[in-house]
Amino acid sequence: MTSESPATDLPIAPHLRAWEHVLSKVEEMMVSGELLPGQRLPGERALAADLGVGRSSVREALRVMEALGLLKAQTGSGPNAGAMIVSRPTGGMTMLMRMQVAAHGFPVSDVVQTRLVLESEVMRTLSQQPSADLTTAVELLDSMDEPALTADEFLVLDAQFHVALADAAGNQVIAAMMAGLRASIESYVVAGVDFTAWPTTCTRLRGEHRGLVDAVTRGDDSLAQQRIIDHIRGYYQGVRSDR
Template sequence: MPPAETSPSDLPTASHPRAWEHVLGNVENMMVSGDLLPGQRLPSERTLAADLGVGRSSVREALRVMEALGLLKTQTGSGPNAGAMIVSRPTGGMTMLMRMQVAAQSFPVTDVVQTRLVLESEVMRTLAAQPTVDLSTAVELLDSMDETSLTSDEFLVLDAQFHVAMADAAGNQVIAAMMAGLRASIESYVVGGVDRIAWPTTCTRLRHEHRGLVEAVTSGDADLAQQRIVDHIRGYYEGVRSKG
């Protein structure tokens, strides 16, 4: 068996113990600075390895860590939809703890949906009370979802992150962390229902509903914002369930 691929920078030193951490740090810095945004794809493993002076094995390790943290989603194969796509910006430790709890408990879908209704109704009312709130991250995600080459899985990953971004914009760190922690569960049931619905029609409707949520917030209409989020969450879940 041939030896594992390495480069000199993969070897541990006092100042640079592990090369994958170097990769992780560089990519994270680009995400924090806004050079990499949700919906954008990372360069190929080969390109990252060459640019950062590490072996491809170190790049792969860094990408595995980032996927486990919920920062990106990878898709194997070739073509425009292959590789790693950014789905979130780095967040705090509470989000990771919540995510682990959700994964360990395997909560029922009905519980996740009910929790979303409670949390996101409050989020929308809070946002509508401050219509000048910064929704730039949420809007960036909506713009990314307008890309017609996205697969249904990719679209719905960005969809889940849009809801997290709205919660984050509302400013309640506990609600934002809970929504981020629920993201994997949200993705699970929305992606799992794709085969039971007419996706092109649903995709168009979801784009329209998302824009409507932002419009209700920026107009300062709390009642409308709350009603739209309830209709949005229930509409998808009940539509999928009725065709199950």
Template sequence: MRTYELVLRQIEADLAAGRLRLGDRLPGERALASLLGVSRPSVREAIRVLEAMGVVRTGVGSGPEAGAIIVAEPASPLTATLRLHLATSHLPMGDIVQTRVLLESWAVREAAGRADPEQLAAAGQLLDAMDDPDLPRERFHLLDAEFHVALATLAGNVLVSTIMASLREAIHGYVVAAAADLPDWVATAGELRRQHRAVFAAIAGGDGDGAASLVAAHIEGFYRTARLT
């Protein structure tokens, strides 16, 4: 089990037991890491996942809005979401790819031409960040996973976006593992950027079928290339 998963399980248990409630602030990174016997980066990753799921809101600084605050009720749907997230690291790569194709192709088709402008702009900012030629490979992979979760969110279906958020770590994990063996990462990254931009342009331009076809080809193409390598 990854160390950050221990943090997620502890937070889940505290929510279920009522030790944490809506509006409560989580302990700081140092305190939580010491309490659970894990590293601060593991705590930071767990908080990031919880924020993406809408469980916590984070703020910077030292004022009343600083730190991670519980903003979701500790109800059974939350527990199910966290359990799904923890389970994804054990799923076969092929199953993840098929699920991504189904969810993302549907989501971009639905979102084309009518996505929320702010959410669409946020997805575009992720692409801009990936365009940095000096971007470390690991950071590129993280942004790549975030972009695909953002695409699923554009359709406005809460369940689809929740499932994709839960799959984020599984997606990141298999992409990192596959990319490590690619013979020319620079060329691969350039092609991934081009494909991302094409999907984004089709959504913004209202071409739902085109966006669905492009995102499916993008996901399946990388999978084929990685397996061949």
């Protein structure tokens, strides 16, 4: 028997390739609790034998999981070697969102609508958390006060500021989605700049950003949500009017 020959005759769903079959089975093990975050997967040989696939199919499935941020592989031998389930796979979700944005070129209106949904919840959550750490967000606002910044530099910091608010809210899924959308956010805000009116626009954005933080620190969730909606829609309307 070669290393690529199935060690058993376990059936593989006809619509799945061998490595997808491995992913499906590992998912079942995680859902059932047989595999937990921080726990190491069985070795390649054992997985191949248990699932009835070749070791190369197991390796391919593990590479996919590692790329998605679900797995951390440690080479070598000993107690720390092998593949371990990662408890916070936000990096993989962020990468997946970025790749989807890059591949499909999501319409600006879809990105804006998604931002309205996500960031309204972020502002509501932050306003109800007196202990929320806004240090990074405020530092970014301070950086945006630098008069020598170009419009492009300012708007990159702008996108980072919105992601920092999502991080501070503590919802890992929303934070990962916002980070994944960041490149798309940057592209449409830069595309919408009227450079002839940039000094005025820049001043307005600075004020709106400070207003967001002010509403959060006051603990006024209604005001915070309304300000983020007005902020996002106001910029989008400017983008549309320039096109």
